[in-house]
Amino acid sequence: MAQPLSFEAFLDAMRDEGVTVKVVGNAKNHNRKGHGAWGPVHGVMIHHTVTQGTDNSVELCRTGHMTLPGPLCHGVIDKAGVVHVVGYGRANHAGLGDDDVLRAVIAEGKLPAVNEANTDGNSRFYGFECINLGNNSDPWPEAQVEAIVRASAGLLRRHKWGKDGPTSVIGHKEWQPGKIDPRGPIGKKGGTALTMDAIRKRVAERLKHPASWSPGGSTGGGTYTVRKGDTLWSIAQAKLGSGARNTEIAKLNGLKDPAAISVGQTLKLPTK
Structure with a gap:
């Protein structure tokens, strides 16, 4: 069990890992307070936006839409690897998910197959929306993948999670039945598919080194x-x-x- 980081510590956790962070408007106080709990937090959840373009994707995630008010995440990771922080606190990103998955995340154990939606995830996870169409053709640039890894590792490092494996980082599809995000090829159309196991492997490697470490030495x-x-x-x-x-x-x-x-x-x- 962990209390959420302060807004400033949340930003610093990513910046310490070399992530470029941009705060959008009054993100510190933009949240769904009064619509449920925020915390204790147990992990990081990765999504894709099903949108194109940085400006409109960031604005959508900040304001939401008629049926789902914003913020729809805490940070939007663009194709260049910049994290646009659009809100902090409870955000409408995770929805209901599998309580067995939550228990595995807390225990940092093997994730079970997701098969039910009975537990509030908006109070339990930091959420990152990554700009991608989610059509299995829109590629994930390496800069964007590296930002996902570094942002996730920074939060795990601050919370001292990941000692028994980085299963504190999960995809939306591993939390809620019927979800497909994140998905798509890395680097170019037809390239190697992005997988959460690959993300977790890279996060685990980062956590073996100081926050200032860069792959390749x-x-x-x-x-x-x-x-x-x-x-x-x-x-x-x-x-x-x-x-x-x-x-x-x-x-x-x-x-x-x-x-x-x-x-x-x-x-x-x-x-x-």
Whole structure:
């Protein structure tokens, strides 16, 4: 049993893993409060949106629709691997699912076949909607898959889940009968199918390493979103292993004044 992370800790958990995070509007206070519980939380649930385009997908997940009010998740993961946080607290993403699955998630054991819908999942899972048509043809870019892995791993790391295997990360289809998400090929049409077992395997590998780890052993690269209290020195120390590399970050981002960084600013990071 775990109480949900604070909004700030939720963001930091992803940013620490190298995920680019964008907060949409008043996401911190946008939720379905008063329509059921939020917490205790036990895991992370992955969905696909059945939509195209980042802007309209994010807006739909933020506001919902006539029959299902938003937010429809906590974060929307776009094709470029950016997580757009649209709400926090209870969200209409999981619906009713199988209590046997919930028990397996809590125990971090093998997931049973889903065959009933008798348990509220909106109160028990963090939810990510990933932009994909879900037609088994729309491909999953590697940047998007890696963001799913990193965002999930960050939350597991914060909660100290995943010690006995990352079954704290599940797909919607593993929770509710009749669901198919997420599905589709990785990389290109006709490529290897995305599976939750493959996602969990990559999450498990990440959790063997520090949050700053990148596959292949590279140091740096990617982007970093500035948080309160950050300096270029502290960012370089945390992400590149040496505060003295702050000048490289400044040069790469065209910063004439290295002290003039602001909360929420996205910085490119140099590679090793």
